Amino acid sequence: MSQAQIIDGKVTAERLRAEVAEEVAALKAQHGLQPGLAVVLVGEDPASQVYVRSKGEHSKAAGMHSVTHRLPADVSQSDLLTLVRQLNADPAIHGILVQLPLPKGLDEKAVIETIDPAKDVDGLHVVNAGRLAQGLPSLVPCTPLGCMIMLRETLGDLSGKRAVVVGRSVLVGKPVAQLLLAADCTVTIAHSRTQDLAAVCREADILVAAVGRPQMIKADWIKPGATVIDVGINRVPFRDPVKAAEGKTKLVGDVAYKEVSAVAGAITPVPGGVGLMTVACLLKNTVTAAKRIAGLEP
Numbered sequence: 001m002s003q004a005q006i007i008d009g010k011v012t013a014e015r016l017r018a019e020v021a022e023e024v025a026a027l028k029a030q031h032g033l034q035p036g037l038a039v040v041l042v043g044e045d046p047a048s049q050v051y052v053r054s055k056g057e058h059s060k061a062a063g064m065h066s067v068t069h070r071l072p073a074d075v076s077q078s079d080l081l082t083l084v085r086q087l088n089a090d091p092a093i094h095g096i097l098v099q100l101p102l103p104k105g106l107d108e109k110a111v112i113e114t115i116d117p118a119k120d121v122d123g124l125h126v127v128n129a130g131r132l133a134q135g136l137p138s139l140v141p142c143t144p145l146g147c148m149i150m151l152r153e154t155l156g157d158l159s160g161k162r163a164v165v166v167g168r169s170v171l172v173g174k175p176v177a178q179l180l181l182a183a184d185c186t187v188t189i190a191h192s193r194t195q196d197l198a199a200v201c202r203e204a205d206i207l208v209a210a211v212g213r214p215q216m217i218k219a220d221w222i223k224p225g226a227t228v229i230d231v232g233i234n235r236v237p238f239r240d241p242v243k244a245a246e247g248k249t250k251l252v253g254d255v256a257y258k259e260v261s262a263v264a265g266a267i268t269p270v271p272g273g274v275g276l277m278t279v280a281c282l283l284k285n286t287v288t289a290a291k292r293i294a295g296l297e298p
């Protein structure tokens with residue numbers, strides 16, 4: 001049986017991070033500007049914990065200023081908004097990322113709309129989402145950007161391809177669909193109410209899974225030779241009962257990687273795929289934001 005090409009996030013992300021590090025060094029030397037990133041983590045979402053760890057390491061390695069604000073799950077909406085406003089006003093900070101999902105009781109939309117659009121390195125503010133939808137320059141959400149870089153590297157021109165995105169979140173599903181459309185794909189967005197999801201997925205030359213359900217997408221959902229981008233980050237117990245009993249967990253995607261690899265033409269692994277690109281794109285967006293705020297880039 002043929003095996004899918006593995007789309008290696010490590011190599012591509014490393015290259016992107018090296019470019020960012022070079023740019024940071026030049027900004028420091030030529031303009032005395034050090035791009036600064038602030039991440040706000042409320043409560044204990046497992047996927048967000050992975051992100052915070054990975055982001056912290058890499059932003060420091062790239063020479064950026066990086067701070068993480070950890071708030072308890074029961075923080076009040078007004079305290080959270082106060083923190084966001086402080087970060088908006090802080091000249092050392094050029095990128096603000098509030099980790100999603102927020103714990104129940106907090107108003108995600110209100111928090112995102114409080115972020116200064118110029119510092120919205122997640123590209124979630126209506127100004128950035130609207131500009132993306134209209135094809136205007138904007139800060140583009142990191143994960144969708146990372147997916148597109150991997151797709152272009154694997155397939156080259158995407159024009160005319162059938163793309164199916166499973167998931168319609170503001171963070172991943174919708175913006176990745178916008179970017180695929182801008183790349184001239186024929187785009188279908190599927191979600192929890194989609195009927196016969198397997199048949200919809202089988203139409204895809206490009207399948208992007210952003211669901212948050214461990215290994216939901218099976219081999220018989222895949223068109224032979226399709227390119228599969230697995231965005232899911234799910235923490236699950238080990239199958240090995242000894243390790244499981246020790247409470248050990250591992251990361252898996254939304255795609256049943258092993259069986260799908262036997263049908264797909266190319267596939268991203270989890271870990272080692274989209275997640276690494278997300279972090280690299282976050283650094284890149286922070287540099288872009290810093291340059292624009294300093295008036296160094298249009």
Ligand SMILES: NC(=O)C1=CN([C@@H]2O[C@H](COP(=O)(O)OP(=O)(O)OC[C@H]3O[C@@H](n4cnc5c(N)ncnc54)[C@H](OP(=O)(O)O)[C@@H]3O)[C@@H](O)[C@H]2O)C=CC1
Binds near residue numbers: 197213231275
């Ligand atoms: N690798 C990375 O860098 C990143 C990974 N992630 C991960 O990606 C996954 C998705 O994240 P996010 O978009 O924020 O998640 P959300 O929970 O916001 O959205 C999930 C989407 O999946 C849909 N969905 C849920 N269950 C099903 C189902 N059974 N069949 C079809 N569709 C379904 C939902 O549909 P409906 O709208 O109808 O409810 C929704 O649109 C998570 O695992 C997250 O941790 C997220 C960001 C970055």
Ligand SMILES: Nc1nc(=O)c2c([nH]1)NC[C@@H]1CN(c3ccc(C(=O)N[C@@H](CCC(=O)O)C(=O)O)cc3)C=[N+]21
Binds near residue numbers: 100171279
């Ligand atoms: N506002 C907001 N924006 C996000 O982009 C966002 C978010 N909230 N909430 C949580 C999810 C999840 N997410 C990840 C990013 C990188 C890795 C990552 O670096 N993964 C590596 C490391 C894995 C490991 O450490 O084992 C990998 O997949 O190889 C994981 C998860 C971003 N998210």
